Amino acid sequence: MGPRLLPRVEAFGAIAAVLYGSVALNTQVTLADNFDPLDYVDPLIGTANGGHVFPGATLPFGMAKAVADTIGENQAGFAFDTTVVSGFSHMHDSGTGGSPSMGNFPIFAQPACPNDDLNQCKWQLNDRASTWKRDSPKARPGYFGISLDNGVHAEMTTTNRSALYRFTFDETSADALSPVILVDLIDLPQSRTNGTADVNKSTGRLTGNGTFNPSFGIGSYDLHFCVDFKGAELRDTGVWNKNRANFSRETVTLAADGTNTPATLSAGTFARFHAPKNNTILARVGVSFISVNQACVNAEREQPDFDFEGSVSAAEAAWRKKLDVISVDAEGVSDDLQKVFWSGAYRAMISPQDYTGENPLWKSDEPYYDSYYCIWDxxxxxxxxxxxxxxxxxxxxxxxxxxxxxxxxxxxxxxxxxxxxxxxxxxxxxxxxxxxxxxxxxxxxxxxxxxxxxxxxxxxxxxxxxEGRGGLHSWKSLGYIPTDDYDPDGVGTHTRSISRTVEYAYNDFCIAEMAHGMGHKEDYEKYLGRSGNWVNMYKADQKSSIQGADTNFTGFLQPRYTNGTWGYQDPIFCSPLLNFTSCYLNPDGHETYEGSAWLYTFYAPHDMGSLVQTLGGAEEFAKRLTYFHESGLLYVGDEQAFLPVYQFHYAGRPGLSAKYNHFYIPSQFNTTVAGIAGNDDSGAMGSYVVLSMMGLWPVPGQDVYLITPPYFKEVSIRNGITGKLATIRNVNFDPSYQSIYIQSAKLNGKEWTKNWVTHDFWTEGGVLELTLGSEESDWGTKMEDLPP
Incomplete structure (x- = not known):
């Protein structure tokens, strides 16, 4: 969902020397009895340079997600390359491209109004925004904290359906401490079409709802909130609209009539307090897609005592339980690489989000998860x-x-x-x-x-x-999606003819696998046949050049017309070397999606034997794939780039898969706030790092895991269903990562020559032992040892 380009390190040798050279000087032995994976999770990784990572407080797959919302590139609420905070909101997504997501009903705290005059407080989003102190953000699973120049230190934690904020005020920053906390009927993309907010003058409870638009889809949704306070005596309440507060009113309504649009003027409610004990006020926010009452019930049930420390502790326990199924022997491995690994695992469990019980669209006893952002990623x-x-x-x-x-x-x-x-x-x-x-x-x-x-x-x-697929008439009759496709059966954006063709082919292969297992013989044969349609877009004589110089590789996927004749799209178009950002979902988005024909020519994961032969045989395939990595044509920040890192396995060169695995980690994945390639896409980059560093890359949709050495002396996963422990162990482990080539392998004590294993390894448990060396060997290179 939208790539971003990072500086490229050109030489693998330089990467190894620069990034691994000091490993031995910065190591930590991981001891099982005192190791806490949360100490190695940094939620701030990926919060700058377009990473769009959500760094705030959440439970694993939790609905409530609390963080400070900044002004700027704030797709996930907070971004490190910003300067001001405009509010604290309770619903977010992580790592998405496109426009910002959610961030509904932000609350904002001010220590006092100038001259104790409510009308001199700041109400509108841009007016109230306060600079955040650069060294103040602190993030840990279940917790986020930040300090603002307006004299507020804000901390937050969450349960499943509610957020708890702790505002500590610096009384020296105002004439007299009398905090004001407002709620705004707005969201991050400023999509609100209507909304209502109410205040209970006796209790200070703030409630309301609004109608908003999704950030990457169609339709609208309603969301409801309920805010309660603890820690200070209520002074007064009211509503605010434009730049003025109103004591006499208890309700403010914004209708979808074109006035008071979020981009110009918003509105909401507020509560003002006498000076709190210990200068601290707690704000509890319940959220619900069902009703205001359910939002209040969610908060009351999950946070009855406003117990901030207890909620943080419960969130940490939930995260430890999720992460504790993974164990590593990290002797000799740098703290930074350990943080890359564990932070990636953490980000992979932020979404999809569990909205079970919060779906107003239909009644069901089944679970309901949301924020599949997107399954393509x-x-x-x-x-x-x-x-x-x-x-x-x-x-x-x-x-x-x-x-x-x-x-x-x-x-x-x-x-x-x-x-x-x-x-x-x-x-x-x-x-x-x-x-x-x-x-x-x-x-x-x-x-x-x-x-x-x-x-x-x-x-x-x-x-x-x-939903579904377009162009099915052409798909069934022609065996490809034409660039001039006529579609009488539905409407959609008529682009991506190349990428849709190869994806439809793989989708059909996956259906064929299910048909085979479930005994649907005719379906199996039909869908297996259709899965070969990728070859219908392959133009055998198509050449490619870069700045006028021939790449010396011939044969690429190309657009094709309904009459069978060929169109043309430069094979490097929409790569980092030519018009990188030209292939999106816009109507003129071209014939490949977020990638080049160079990239999509490698996409036939179900038919790799045919693809290798089509591209000139194993040696030529490995040569082409090497060029793809070395030339700058591949950008690992888009998910289609993941599998090509490992496709050397199919050409009998598993050592090159290991080499290019290390080519991208840690050069493109590190512990800085810009430390991921591309936006995280709900944890796609995080999961790529974890799987790569574990050493068994899954081919999605197949029972195949491609073997490369882990980045640790040993990695184990305990299966959550069978309870069995699967371990990948390196013999001759080298934490400087010079010895990354498998010389031999044993599976449960027996020689293992295949360069792949099946899922049984994970469910049944066992030990895969890899003996390493500094040069490629003949392990896993024979025809009978290649993946199916």
Missing amino acids: SYRSIHPLLTLVDPLSQSLMLRSLIDIYRNEGYLPDCRMSLCKGFTQGGSNADVVVADAYLKKIPGIDWDTAYEAVVKDAEIEPANWNV
Whole structure:
């Protein structure tokens, strides 16, 4: 969902020397008896340079997400490369591209009004914004804190459906301490169409609701809030509108009539207090998609005592429970690399978000998860990682996807804020479903799941911008999506003919796998046949050049017309070397999506034997893939780039997969606030780092894990269903990462020559032992040792 380009380190040798050279001087031995993974989680990683990471307080997959909202590039609320904070809000998404998401009903605290005059307080968003102190942000799982120049130190934590804020006031910053806390009927993208806020003059409770738009989809959603306070005696309450406060009114309403638009003037309610004990006031905020009453009930049930420290402690315990299934022997590994690893694991468990019990659209006993942002991004690494470290949550998410199908007619490709999100490529929920089927995720209604994926393949929706697939008439009759496609069956954006074709092919392969396992022989043969359609976009004589110099590689995917003739898109177009940001969902977004024809020519993960031969055989394939990495054509900040790091395995060169794994980590993934490549896309970059550093890369939608050495002496995962422990162990481990090439391997004590394993390793447990050396060997290179 929108790449960003980071500086590139050109030489692998230089990366190794610069980034690994001092490893031995900065090490820490991880001891199981005193190790706390939360000490190695830094939520601020990725909060600058377009990373859009949410650094605030949340539970794993929690609905409530509290953080300071900055003005600027604030897709996730807070960004480190900003200067002012305008509020503190309770709902966010993490790592998304596009416009900001949620950030509804921010509250804002001021120590006092100048001259004790409410009308001299600052009410509107830009007026009230206060500079935040550069060294003040503190973030830890379940906690966020920040200090403002207006004399407020704000801290926050969350439960599932509520946030708890602790405001500490510097009384020297105001004439006299009489804090004012307001709530604003606004959201981050300023999409509110109508809203109402009320105040209870006797208790100071602030309540209300509003109607908002999703940040990357269609439709609208209603959200409700309930704010209570503790710690100071209530002085007065009222509403504010424009730049004035009103004591006499208890309600303010903003109608969808074009006046008081969020971008110009907003409005809300407030409570003013006498000087609090210890200069501290607590604000408890409940949120709900159902009603104001349920928002209040959520807060009262989850935070009855306004216990800030207790809520932080409970959140930390929840995060430890999620992360404790992973264990590493990090002897010799730098603290920074450990932080990259554990912070990535943390970010992969922020979304999708558990909205069970908060779905007003239909009644169901099934779980409801939201913020699939988007499955085009998450199927490649987030869901495969959750299958390993949290299979029970993955089961709940699959059940939710299937229930969305039951009630809305299609599996989503993207979904947020109860709304249908935009489809970026194929119907990639098919891949998530097939992956779960192959890996025996429990609790799934597989008959309905199969019905859903077949509908994606066979029945075109009226609006395929937000579900299903478009161009199915051409797909079935021509075997590709033409660039001049005529689609009589539905409406959608007629771009991405190349990328949609290869994604549809893989989607159909995944359906074929399910059909085979479930005994649908005719479907199996049909969808397996369609999965070969990727080759219909391959133009064997197409050449490619960079700044006039031939790359010396021939044969690339190209656009094709309905009559079978070829169009043209420069193979390097929409790569970092040519018009990088020209291939989005806009109507003139071209024939590939967020990537080049160079990139998509490598995308046939189900048909790699044919692809390798099509591109000239194993040696030529490895040469082409090497050039792809070395030339600057590949940008690892987009999720389609993940698999090409490991596709050397299919050419019998697993050592090169290990080499380029280390080529990108840590050069593009580190502990700075700009320390991820691309925006995080709900944890896609975080999960890429974790899987890469663990050493077994999953091919999503297949029962295949490609083997490379972990970044640790040993990595283990305890399966959440079977309880079995799977361990990958390095022999001759070298924390300077000069010896990254597998010389030999043993699986449960027996020689293992295949360069891949199946999911049984994770569910049944065992030990995969890898002996390492400083040069490539012949391990995993023979034809019989390659992935299927």
